[in-house]
Amino acid sequence: MRRIFQVGGVEAECWLIHDGSRFILNTPDGAVPCQLDATGEPGGHVLRARGVVQELRLAVGPDSTFVHLNGRAYEIGRVDPARRLAGSDGGAADDRIVAPMPGVVVSVAFKPGDAVKEGQPLLVIESMKLETTLSAPRDGVIAEMPFAAGDSFGLKAVLAQLAPEEK
Amino acid sequence: MSISKLLVANRGEIAARVLRTARAQGLATAVLRHTFEQEGPAHLIADEVVTIEGPTPVAAYLDILQIVEAAKRIGADAVHPGYGFLSENAGFVAALEQAGITFVGPTSQVIDLMGDKVRARAFVEERGFPVAPSAIEDDDPASFVERARAVDYPLLIKPSAGGGGKGMRVVREDRTLETEIETARREGERYFGDGRLFVERYIERPRHIEVQVMGDVQGNVVHFWERECSIQRRFQKIIEETPSPALSPEQRLNICETAAGIARAANYRGAGTVEFIYAPDGAFYFLEMNTRLQVEHPVTEMVTGFDLVAEQLRIAAGEGLSVSQADIPQIGHSIELRICAEDAAADFRPAIGDILLLDEPAGDGVRVDSGILAGGKVTTDFDPMLSKLIIYGADRAEAIARARQAVRNYVILGVTTNTGYLDAILAHPRFASGDVSTGFLAEEAETLTTPGDDVSDLLMAAAALSDERLVAEVMQIPAMHRKMGGWRN
Numbered sequence: 001m002r003r004i005f006q007v008g009g010v011e012a013e014c015w016l017i018h019d020g021s022r023f024i025l026n027t028p029d030g031a032v033p034c035q036l037d038a039t040g041e042p043g044g045h046v047l048r049a050r051g052v053v054q055e056l057r058l059a060v061g062p063d064s065t066f067v068h069l070n071g072r073a074y075e076i077g078r079v080d081p082a083r084r085l086a087g088s089d090g091g092a093a094d095d096r097i098v099a100p101m102p103g104v105v106v107s108v109a110f111k112p113g114d115a116v117k118e119g120q121p122l123l124v125i126e127s128m129k130l131e132t133t134l135s136a137p138r139d140g141v142i143a144e145m146p147f148a149a150g151d152s153f154g155l156k157a158v159l160a161q162l163a164p165e166e167k
Numbered sequence: 168m169s170i171s172k173l174l175v176a177n178r179g180e181i182a183a184r185v186l187r188t189a190r191a192q193g194l195a196t197a198v199l200r201h202t203f204e205q206e207g208p209a210h211l212i213a214d215e216v217v218t219i220e221g222p223t224p225v226a227a228y229l230d231i232l233q234i235v236e237a238a239k240r241i242g243a244d245a246v247h248p249g250y251g252f253l254s255e256n257a258g259f260v261a262a263l264e265q266a267g268i269t270f271v272g273p274t275s276q277v278i279d280l281m282g283d284k285v286r287a288r289a290f291v292e293e294r295g296f297p298v299a300p301s302a303i304e305d306d307d308p309a310s311f312v313e314r315a316r317a318v319d320y321p322l323l324i325k326p327s328a329g330g331g332g333k334g335m336r337v338v339r340e341d342r343t344l345e346t347e348i349e350t351a352r353r354e355g356e357r358y359f360g361d362g363r364l365f366v367e368r369y370i371e372r373p374r375h376i377e378v379q380v381m382g383d384v385q386g387n388v389v390h391f392w393e394r395e396c397s398i399q400r401r402f403q404k405i406i407e408e409t410p411s412p413a414l415s416p417e418q419r420l421n422i423c424e425t426a427a428g429i430a431r432a433a434n435y436r437g438a439g440t441v442e443f444i445y446a447p448d449g450a451f452y453f454l455e456m457n458t459r460l461q462v463e464h465p466v467t468e469m470v471t472g473f474d475l476v477a478e479q480l481r482i483a484a485g486e487g488l489s490v491s492q493a494d495i496p497q498i499g500h501s502i503e504l505r506i507c508a509e510d511a512a513a514d515f516r517p518a519i520g521d522i523l524l525l526d527e528p529a530g531d532g533v534r535v536d537s538g539i540l541a542g543g544k545v546t547t548d549f550d551p552m553l554s555k556l557i558i559y560g561a562d563r564a565e566a567i568a569r570a571r572q573a574v575r576n577y578v579i580l581g582v583t584t585n586t587g588y589l590d591a592i593l594a595h596p597r598f599a600s601g602d603v604s605t606g607f608l609a610e611e612a613e614t615l616t617t618p619g620d621d622v623s624d625l626l627m628a629a630a631a632l633s634d635e636r637l638v639a640e641v642m643q644i645p646a647m648h649r650k651m652g653g654w655r656n
Contacts, residue, residue, distance in 0.1 A: 059523035071575030
């Protein structure tokens with residue numbers, strides 16, 4: 001099975017297989033026979049890979065896996081190639097209001113289905129203790145408003161989406 | 168004037184830390200919680216949790232009327248402000264006073280005095296304490312440039328209304344002085360709505376050394392020795408320690424007695440910190456006085472053995488300090504690391520996420536003052552500091568070794584933190600030798616954020632094998648195909 005992992009901003013396409021006796025992860029840098037066994041402590045595992053036995057702590061999030069290994073914490077982004085393809089028609093760039101910084105939504109002025117005019121304030125966010133008003137990039141109809149007042153969002157989260165322009 | 172019920176008008180690790188002492192002293196306790204806010208350790212310690220509302224969580228914690236009303240409603244007879252938020256707000260102190268509630272901190276007059284940089288500086292200078300040579304525009308605007316020139320280079324231009332390093336400009340040559348003054352003025356107007364300036368002699372390679380002081384209503388003032396806080400990013404401290412590796416015993420006594428003298432001159436009551444700029448030649452100059460408990464107060468507690476919050480509560484209740492100067496020792500060495508949700512490799516950008524796994528270090532000389540719980544969310548509603556790791560060692564080398572071990576064993580998974588960056592600082596030879604200044608992190612930025620050994624294959628193997636869906640899919644593939652290795656769908 002194919003997966004794309006992202007470590008330190010670098011994407012790598014990998015294949016995981018099982019040859020009947022063990023797992024092998026085929027990475028761009030070669031095949032890594034590997035085995036992962038849980039230990040007693042929360043998130044505790046022992047990883048056997050490339051001849052090394054390594055204790056680690058691990059937590060699986062919705063889009064990333066977090067690993068604490070040898071005194072350091074790492075985030076490994078997981079990209080499902082199938083989902084990536086399906087998600088690529090996410091609309092034109094000017095249909096989306098993307099978060100410039102992580103923050104929290106202070107207020108939301110519209111709901112899906114509402115018509116908005118270019119420049120109309122759509123929502124107010126607070127990032128790094130500063131309030132910012134985000135406005136409609138063009139006339140249109142709100143397709144998605146995924147966050148409510150009080151919700152937190154990450155960097156580059158889509159805060160509002162307009163319905164595609166009719167051609 | 169004894170205290171029976173204390174409201175902590177703060178959140179996060181400091182609320183939890185204050186509540187622990189208050190409970191140990193047998194006080195009834197309460198703490199605030201904004202409607203949007205995650206449950207934190209403080210909410211589990213307090214007897215009572217008071218919900219506050221506001222357009223943003225920060226606005227609610229700054230809402231004087233609402234907080235004073237809450238204190239009255241629950242029958243609190245004292246309020247501890249922690250640090251930040253309303254801790255240095257004279258209006259808050261006055262409002263509590265009017266409601267007959269004790270503020271655990273100094274008087275509003277002292278807060279007002281020390282809150283005004285230029286006034287505080289003049290107060291200190293007039294009483295004969297050292298300040299850097301300077302020129303203040305307001306004294307006589309017409310001769311400002313001339314007077315600035317007379318201070319001599321290098322100069323630091325600062326907005327009078329400033330703070331946090333905004334609008335500060337270093338001038339090394341006379342020919343750029345006037346243009347830099349105009350630039351600083353525009354920045355001051357933009358950031359603070361106030362273009363007034365002052366200049367100070369700029370100290371090259373400065374250290375930031377501060378002294379913990381405490382005074383009581385009886386007029387006693389003592390110091391609890393110094394803290395070295397030169398490890399800063401974006402003008403904010405991330406590692407503090409005591410004793411300072413820079414000071415000789417004579418210099419230490421001199422700077423600590425100077426701080427106590429300033430506090431005495433101000434009739435200081437409660438816990439406060441006098442901050443100094445310390446030059447490589449051993450000269451030191453008053454920078455400002457913080458009229459509250461500092462984030463980094465635990466290192467002082469570790470080497471003196473005193474609970475500073477307990478002393479604050481005693482003083483607020485009108486009792487005298489429990490000690491005199493001769494009984495305050497400085498034994499061993501302590502280091503504090505501020506654990507922050509931020510990406511050190513991306514200009515310290517705040518990070519958010521869910522705390523999926525949390526395992527705090529423990530052991531000899533390890534103290535954790537934490538504001539987070541496993542299962543909680545880290546948002547940008549508040550400051551990115553999640554917790555503080557405080558280490559004690561018999562000497563500096565032992566403290567550094569223990570700190571490295573503890574920070575490497577601090578497991579926080581689900582949000583990016585600076586634990587790896589803090590470890591890199593502790594491991595740096597310049598930190599080990601004590602050869603640092605406030606510019607250290609910027610000078611060593613590249614070395615400190617260099618990734619370690621490439622373990623990406625191990626990480627990807629762990630991510631793949633812990634992905635239950637992926638493993639299930641792989642195991643469903645018929646054995647015949649498995650043997651073929653490069654099976655594709």
